[in-house]
Amino acid sequence: MSSTQYTKKIALIDCNSFYVSCERLFNPKIRNKPVVVLSSNDGCIISRSNEAKALGIKMGEPYFKARNIIIKNNVHVFSSNYSLYGDLSRRVMRTLKRFNSEIEIYSIDEAFLDLSNFPDEEIENVGKEIRDVVLQWTGIPTSIGIAKTKTLSKVANHIAKKTKSGVVNLINIKDIDPILEKVEVNDIWGVGKKLTNFFIKNGIHNAKQLKNVSNTWIKKNSNVLSSRTAMELRGISCIDLETTSAKRKSCVVSRSFAKKVEKLQELRESITGYCLNAAEKIRSESLIAKSITVFIRTSPFQNQSAYYANSKTVDLPIATDNSIEIVKNALSVLKDIFKNGYRYQKAGIMLSYLSDSKGNKNLFSSIEDDKIKSLMKTIDDTNYKFGRSTLSLASAGINKKWNIKRQHYSKIDTSDFHYLPKIKAI
DNA sequence: TCTGGGGTCCTAGGACCC
DNA sequence: TCTGGGGTCCTAGGACCC
Numbered sequence: 001m002s003s004t005q006y007t008k009k010i011a012l013i014d015c016n017s018f019y020v021s022c023e024r025l026f027n028p029k030i031r032n033k034p035v036v037v038l039s040s041n042d043g044c045i046i047s048r049s050n051e052a053k054a055l056g057i058k059m060g061e062p063y064f065k066a067r068n069i070i071i072k073n074n075v076h077v078f079s080s081n082y083s084l085y086g087d088l089s090r091r092v093m094r095t096l097k098r099f100n101s102e103i104e105i106y107s108i109d110e111a112f113l114d115l116s117n118f119p120d121e122e123i124e125n126v127g128k129e130i131r132d133v134v135l136q137w138t139g140i141p142t143s144i145g146i147a148k149t150k151t152l153s154k155v156a157n158h159i160a161k162k163t164k165s166g167v168v169n170l171i172n173i174k175d176i177d178p179i180l181e182k183v184e185v186n187d188i189w190g191v192g193k194k195l196t197n198f199f200i201k202n203g204i205h206n207a208k209q210l211k212n213v214s215n216t217w218i219k220k221n222s223n224v225l226s227s228r229t230a231m232e233l234r235g236i237s238c239i240d241l242e243t244t245s246a247k248r249k250s251c252v253v254s255r256s257f258a259k260k261v262e263k264l265q266e267l268r269e270s271i272t273g274y275c276l277n278a279a280e281k282i283r284s285e286s287l288i289a290k291s292i293t294v295f296i297r298t299s300p301f302q303n304q305s306a307y308y309a310n311s312k313t314v315d316l317p318i319a320t321d322n323s324i325e326i327v328k329n330a331l332s333v334l335k336d337i338f339k340n341g342y343r344y345q346k347a348g349i350m351l352s353y354l355s356d357s358k359g360n361k362n363l364f365s366s367i368e369d370d371k372i373k374s375l376m377k378t379i380d381d382t383n384y385k386f387g388r389s390t391l392s393l394a395s396a397g398i399n400k401k402w403n404i405k406r407q408h409y410s411k412i413d414t415s416d417f418h419y420l421p422k423i424k425a426i
Numbered sequence: 427t428c429t430g431g432g433g434t435c436c437t438a439g440g441a442c443c444c
Numbered sequence: 445t446c447t448g449g450g451g452t453c454c455t456a457g458g459a460c461c462c
Contacts, residue, residue, distance in 0.1 A: 038430090039431075040430050041429095041430070042428085043428080044429060046431095060429090062429040063428075063429080064427080064428045067428090106461090107433095107461080107462045108462075110462075189460095189461080191460090192461080193459085193460090194458085195459080223436070223437080224436080225435080225436075225460085248434095250432090250433075250434090251433095252431075253431090253432090254431065255431080256429085256431090345429095346430095348431085405428095
């Protein structure tokens with residue numbers, strides 16, 4: 001044991017059953033009880049407490065299929081509350097940034113954090129400290145995996161979820177093979193359904209076997225992504241931390257309907273709403289869109305009625321963030337793909353070829369443009385203050401029969417004083 | 427009756443050109 | 445008249461992630 005070492009160290013911090021943890025934060029009664037959170041429209045189960053997992057409730061399972069187990073076992077059910085989860089996510093990420101600004105926010109409940117600046121021998125304790133601080137400051141429990149590459153830190157995290165301390169460190173492990181041997185190939189980051197089948201067919205069942213497969217074989221028989229994954233398992237970093245939050249390239253807004261929709265008018269209302277949402281989103285990120293895609297489809301699960309799905313893209317002559325422009329184009333595309341006589345289940349729009357709107361004044365910008373800009377800003381500011389869709393367009397409709405279902409909504413809003421938990425003085 | 431929503435990246439194959 | 449090989453660029457769709 002000699003001098004202090006500073007090898008490359010990446011931590012993956014993952015919030016445990018994140019949406020369930022968020023609901024529990026404001027509802028102590030459901031701690032240590034089985035809890036699930038549903039996807040939009042109360043369609044599928046997308047977050048489960050450990051107690052719910054133990055009952056055999058599966059990730060992504062349709063709610064109606066699990067309903068019997070849920071009722072029988074008194075499982076607490078919540079519709080998703082994304083503004084709450086988004087808010088708590090930001091608090092967690094802010095806390096993590098105190099340990100190092102080199103952070104990649106990978107999803108709403110996960111972040112990669114570069115910890116190379118801490119000495120190797122201290123790293124496990126640093127991991128434990130991060131976990132304690134996040135829990136204390138935000139109330140959210142996490143699991144932490146630390147290793148030399150992103151893929152290995154995912155593996156470490158996978159194991160950490162099953163351990164009591166919640167922290168697993170693979171830095172300077174003498175022999176990693178016995179650990180990798182216990183990780184099934186389908187649990188490796190980057191290996192999905194298709195690749196799992198391919199690997200198993202070729203005798204590769206676990207992470208140790210994938211790590212030891214020859215580079216030439218994998219490149220010849222699979223693709224660069226697989227070879228990168230294998231390299232990363234060997235401890236050679238191929239996937240960099242993306243710390244500068246790159247601007248997104250597309251923006252999708254889509255929803256399933258609570259009730260099937262048959263009329264063009266109702267589709268028009270929904271598409272208008274999605275456009276307004278998406279336009280507001282890209283404006284808040286100073287982006288403009290060059291193309292708009294509209295898609296509609298009937299349910300793929302109901303085999304007795306005919307299936308119809310279609311989409312169409314329109315390229316705009318000039319990239320824009322103007323809601324009115326976007327709605328107008330989307331509705332005209334919708335008219336082209338709409339067919340009578342179908343029961344539509346879902347619709348959506350996508351804005352793509354997004355680019356920076358700042359310093360990007362086009363040749364044709366005019367006083368008219370400035371007027372539109374200030375109108376959009378007024379709409380955004382008002383909606384921010386008084387809630388979404390305070391100001392809207394007439395085509396968005398008023399009576400939205402098709403609008404989403406949220407039967408188990410917790411109604412917690414961290415930006416509203418009415419929902420602050422009350423503390424009684426003793 | 428009831429099956430989420432939002433992203434990125436890679437690749438094969440077609441179109442086109444020389 | 446018939447026939448070639450190779451390069452680039454674009455796009456749709458697939459696979460993967462959470």
